[in-house]
Amino acid sequence: MELFELxxxxxxxxxxxxxxxxxxxxxxxxxxxxAGGTNLIDYMKLNVERPGQLVDINTLPLTTIExxxxxxxxxxxxTRNSDVAxxxxxxxxxxxxxxxxxxxxxxxxxxxxxxxxxxLQKTRCVYFRDTASPCNKREPGTGCSAIGGYNxxxxxxxxxxxxxxxxxxxxxVALTALEATIHVEGAKGPRAIPIADFYLIPGNTPQRETILxxxxxxxxxxxxxxxxxxxxxxLKLRDRxxxxxxxxxxxxxxxxxxxxxxxxxxxxxxxxxxxxxxxLEAERSLQGKPATPITFRAAAEAALHAAKPQSQNGFKIExxxxxxxxxxxxxxxLA
Amino acid sequence: MATDEPPxxxxxxxxxxxxxxxxxxxxxxxxxxxxxxxxxxxxxTQQLAATAEAAPPTIPGTIPITLKINGETHTLAIDPxxxxxxxxxxxxxxxxxxxxxxxxxxxxxxxxxxxxxxxSCLTFAAMHxxxxxxxxxxxxxxxxxHPMQAAFVEHDSYQCGYCTSGQxxxxxxxxxxxxxxxxxxVQEAMSGNICRCxxxxxxxxxxxxxxxxA
Numbered sequence: 379m380e381l382f383e384l385x386x387x388x389x390x391x392x393x394x395x396x397x398x399x400x401x402x403x404x405x406x407x408x409x410x411x412x413a414g415g416t417n418l419i420d421y422m423k424l425n426v427e428r429p430g431q432l433v434d435i436n437t438l439p440l441t442t443i444e445x446x447x448x449x450x451x452x453x454x455x456x457t458r459n460s461d462v463a464x465x466x467x468x469x470x471x472x473x474x475x476x477x478x479x480x481x482x483x484x485x486x487x488x489x490x491x492x493x494x495x496x497x498l499q500k501t502r503c504v505y506f507r508d509t510a511s512p513c514n515k516r517e518p519g520t521g522c523s524a525i526g527g528y529n530x531x532x533x534x535x536x537x538x539x540x541x542x543x544x545x546x547x548x549x550x551v552a553l554t555a556l557e558a559t560i561h562v563e564g565a566k567g568p569r570a571i572p573i574a575d576f577y578l579i580p581g582n583t584p585q586r587e588t589i590l591x592x593x594x595x596x597x598x599x600x601x602x603x604x605x606x607x608x609x610x611x612x613l614k615l616r617d618r619x620x621x622x623x624x625x626x627x628x629x630x631x632x633x634x635x636x637x638x639x640x641x642x643x644x645x646x647x648x649x650x651x652x653x654x655x656x657x658l659e660a661e662r663s664l665q666g667k668p669a670t671p672i673t674f675r676a677a678a679e680a681a682l683h684a685a686k687p688q689s690q691n692g693f694k695i696e697x698x699x700x701x702x703x704x705x706x707x708x709x710x711x712l713a
Numbered sequence: 714m715a716t717d718e719p720p721x722x723x724x725x726x727x728x729x730x731x732x733x734x735x736x737x738x739x740x741x742x743x744x745x746x747x748x749x750x751x752x753x754x755x756x757x758t759q760q761l762a763a764t765a766e767a768a769p770p771t772i773p774g775t776i777p778i779t780l781k782i783n784g785e786t787h788t789l790a791i792d793p794x795x796x797x798x799x800x801x802x803x804x805x806x807x808x809x810x811x812x813x814x815x816x817x818x819x820x821x822x823x824x825x826x827x828x829x830x831x832x833s834c835l836t837f838a839a840m841h842x843x844x845x846x847x848x849x850x851x852x853x854x855x856x857x858x859h860p861m862q863a864a865f866v867e868h869d870s871y872q873c874g875y876c877t878s879g880q881x882x883x884x885x886x887x888x889x890x891x892x893x894x895x896x897x898x899v900q901e902a903m904s905g906n907i908c909r910c911x912x913x914x915x916x917x918x919x920x921x922x923x924x925x926x927a
Contacts, residue, residue, distance in 0.1 A: 436840065484906075486830045
């Protein structure tokens with residue numbers, strides 16, 4: 379690990395000022411915010427991240443969970459994953475978020491990891507982690523070792539010829555289905571970004587993963603009020619029963635009317651996309667249809683329509699379809 | 714257990730006076746002495762060691778920090794890169810906390826931060842100057858074991874023992890977390906602690922025994 383200077387800012391503007399000196403907020407930033415540290419310190423030990431300054435934001439007043447005037451919920455950037463997952467309002471009204479968080483990592487890591495840190499969680503692609511391997515995300519222009527290499531865990535949606543790394547988060551899949559808004563303060567003032575616009579697909583610039591610019595500090599996220607009588611669910615499929623990244627996962631918010639027709643559906647997939655994968659195709663396919671196995675399978679076909687398998691991960695296409703179908707069946711039984 | 718067991722009777726030979734750790738470090742010193750022959754124990758070396766003990770030199774690049782561990786306040790000078798785990802083991806010699814993977818995957822380094830379990834390998838010590846840190850040494854000692862430590866002994870919940878302090882710290886914390894009552898719930902709650910000897914059934918038994926007592 380390279381030597382760094384540890385800075386403790388006294389205020390949010392101090393923190394923003396410190397990080398804005400970095401030429402980038404993306405991979406290779408010279409100044410990093412640190413909160414839980416579970417992802418950043420792992421990557422610093424591997425020399426994948428080599429910041430010269432760490433800005434410890436843990437003392438900033440961003441730790442509360444509170445209702446919004448609109449009837450939704452506001453989660454401070456520094457709320458810990460375990461506190462969010464076990465919060466009574468989240469368990470009752472945003473079950474998909476509680477279930478997704480509890481399906482990820484371990485209890486120890488969830489006690490450390492924060493909401494905003496999890497939003498920025500980095501891929502576990504083995505080539506991104508290994509500084510001896512070419513990787514366009516870590517070192518632009520060096521090539522993608524995963525294409526034609528070990529890619530069993532990697533993405534089938536949103537990939538490019540330059541990068542197929544999976545977004546590893548469970549939380550972010552749930553937040554995508556819940557249509558969360560990410561609130562950022564930066565050098566040019568505060569702004570609110572719908573989660574659908576927050577993440578970037580790799581394209582020609584896999585080193586850029588989000589729209590964040592130097593100095594941008596995520597302060598909180600907001601969740602809109604859940605649609606009346608809707609149910610939400612997270613289903614995660616993985617190689618082990620616990621403590622493992624998703625091969626495929628599905629986050630669903632579903633509302634049915636009295637005649638069992640789908641009046642509202644939000645669908646996001648995890649483990650298969652280069653970003654938390656919202657499927658507008660699946661949502662359109664479900665809208666107004668009866669909640670039946672045929673409807674669900676058609677939505678799954680629509681969601682994976684554009685999937686592009688690599689040499690080892692073709693199985694994920696059928697797995698993701700069955701994951702989504704099964705999750706929709708479960709959600710419609712709850713609804 | 715994580716700490717050395719006290720002798721049950723007065724030691725009768727010099728070997729019995731040695732704890733496992735001091736025995737291993739004696740082996741190490743003996744190995745070095747053999748390798749570099751009689752020069753190793755020269756007067757110069759001894760003098761250097763004595764000076765170092767009298768006035769600890771300030772090491773360039775270190776930062777002053779204060780940590781509260783097991784109720785005791787420690788003022789230290791550490792490298793900012795020092796994880797909480799390395800600070801506990803290498804600076805404070807609280808070696809009950811173990812280093813397994815050093816990447817948050819195995820749970821051997823589990824300690825309590827303000828009563829909650831965390832992986833001490835994935836956090837910098839300098840970030841926790843206001844916190845109450847508890848390690849296995851602060852949980853209980855031979856002769857005064859925490860009920861979870863006693864249950865691990867009772868249920869033979871280890872083989873090699875390397876993961877045990879992390880397992881116990883994790884188990885104590887989970888009893889204060891919102892988990893269900895079944896063995897399956899314990900398995901999920903303890904999934905962040907890997908035991909490569911595979912003592913899992915006995916670990917679950919120990920945890921459940923303590924939960925039933927509560």
